[in-house]
Amino acid sequence: xSFAEQTMARALQLAERGLxxxxxxxxxxxxxxxxxxxxxxGWHQRxxxxxxxxHALQAAGDKAQGADCYVTLEPCSHTGRTSPCADxxxxxxxKRVYIAMQDPNPLVxxxxxxxxEQAGIEVEVGILxxxxxxxxxxFCQRMRxxxxxxxxxxxxxxxxxxxxxxxxxxxxxxxxxxQDVQRLRARSSAILTGIGTVLADDPALTVRPEGDWYPAxxxxxxxxxxxxxxxxxxxxKAKILADNxxxxxxxxxxxxxxxxxxxxxxxxxGGHVNLPALMVELAKRGINEVMVEAGSVLNGALLQAGLIDxxxxxxxxxxxxxxxxxxxxxxxxxTMAQNIDLKITDIRAVGRDWRISAVPxxxxxx
Numbered sequence: 001x002s003f004a005e006q007t008m009a010r011a012l013q014l015a016e017r018g019l020x021x022x023x024x025x026x027x028x029x030x031x032x033x034x035x036x037x038x039x040x041x042g043w044h045q046r047x048x049x050x051x052x053x054x055h056a057l058q059a060a061g062d063k064a065q066g067a068d069c070y071v072t073l074e075p076c077s078h079t080g081r082t083s084p085c086a087d088x089x090x091x092x093x094x095k096r097v098y099i100a101m102q103d104p105n106p107l108v109x110x111x112x113x114x115x116x117e118q119a120g121i122e123v124e125v126g127i128l129x130x131x132x133x134x135x136x137x138x139f140c141q142r143m144r145x146x147x148x149x150x151x152x153x154x155x156x157x158x159x160x161x162x163x164x165x166x167x168x169x170x171x172x173x174x175x176x177x178x179q180d181v182q183r184l185r186a187r188s189s190a191i192l193t194g195i196g197t198v199l200a201d202d203p204a205l206t207v208r209p210e211g212d213w214y215p216a217x218x219x220x221x222x223x224x225x226x227x228x229x230x231x232x233x234x235x236x237k238a239k240i241l242a243d244n245x246x247x248x249x250x251x252x253x254x255x256x257x258x259x260x261x262x263x264x265x266x267x268x269x270g271g272h273v274n275l276p277a278l279m280v281e282l283a284k285r286g287i288n289e290v291m292v293e294a295g296s297v298l299n300g301a302l303l304q305a306g307l308i309d310x311x312x313x314x315x316x317x318x319x320x321x322x323x324x325x326x327x328x329x330x331x332x333x334x335t336m337a338q339n340i341d342l343k344i345t346d347i348r349a350v351g352r353d354w355r356i357s358a359v360p361x362x363x364x365x366x
Contacts, residue, residue, distance in 0.1 A: 012135060014031070015052065017029075019135075023288055024139075027136055032056045032067050032068070039059070040058070072132045072135070076108065087115070095122065097123050104143040147276075148189065149309050152299055152308050154312070157316055157318040157319055159320060174353055186220070189288050190226050190287045192293070192294065195228065196297055196298070197293065197298075203240065206225075206243070207221070224246045226248045227240065228298055229250065250273050299329070304332065344356060
């Protein structure tokens with residue numbers, strides 16, 4: 001690995017510290033180097049706060065003059081809640097800027113790079129680009145396609161069952177796997193479930209971190225809980241409505257829950273919620289990553305609509321039998337030619353269970 005790659009890898013490590021706190025902004029890290037030594041580091045910590053470059057420049061001080069800057073995303077060139085980072089780098093007098101990836105926002109993409117080059121600063125783009133994309137895949141997808149990145153989390157037995165015929169499913173996986181799910185929830189902007197899961201399990205779907213993986217001193221950011229409830233069957237006593245954390249109930253009717261929760265109507269065919277339109281609505285709300293925690297019906301509908309970007313399957317060493325429920329309701333698949341191919345990207349042990357990450361073949365790579 002070259003020095004440039006090593007330094008960008010450090011910037012990516014810093015960016016990852018904002019994994020649970022920067023939404024709807026991207027996670028960004030910055031390292032400033034002079035004469036082969038790191039003189040300043042920073043990362044974007046929370047939306048509305050200073051960006052990574054500003055923190056790194058503050059740490060470097062006057063030494064930034066003539067230094068090299070490594071940043072995981074193209075420095076911004078516009079004034080939003082903070083001033084442009086490209087201007088800050090120019091004012092500090094850096095000599096070179098190495099960028100992992102260009103900003104995917106079509107309204108600003110390339111403008112930060114152009115501003116730096118017009119100021120006489122050397123710019124190189126593309127160092128560890130894939131790693132930078134992976135860290136911000138939700139933000140990138142929202143900018144490029146107008147919908148969030150959707151990950152479906154499913155716990156299953158070795159024989160591919162997610163619940164007994166009665167609906168009982170607690171607990172298929174062990175403590176380590178369930179805590180790993182908390183990490184997925186914490187990085188997500190929204191958690192999506194269906195009315196079937198709410199009626200069967202009455203989940204709260206809140207982030208409950210245990211251990212030291214959540215940033216010390218940071219208040220836990222709760223994701224928006226989204227319930228797909230076509231006919232508005234949810235009980236007013238449901239746990240998901242019983243706390244002060246945000247909830248969005250999506251229906252195909254004109255009924256409302258009043259002050260209990262925000263209710264919107266996105267009607268589709270056959271009295272169902274229009275799922276693609278729902279994803280557009282979530283993107284408009286600044287949702288980068290959606291985690292699906294639902295049963296076979298909603299998961300099947302999302303998969304057939306081509307909306308699931310990644311599957312994270314926790315497989316427990318259990319057998320639950322023929323009568324138990326499966327992963328996806330896919331009644332229209334009748335031949336092998338109709339099957340949905342998956343590309344497995346990672347398999348690893350989590351406690352006594354196995355976590356399998358896979359992406360449907362219909363998903364495009366960057």
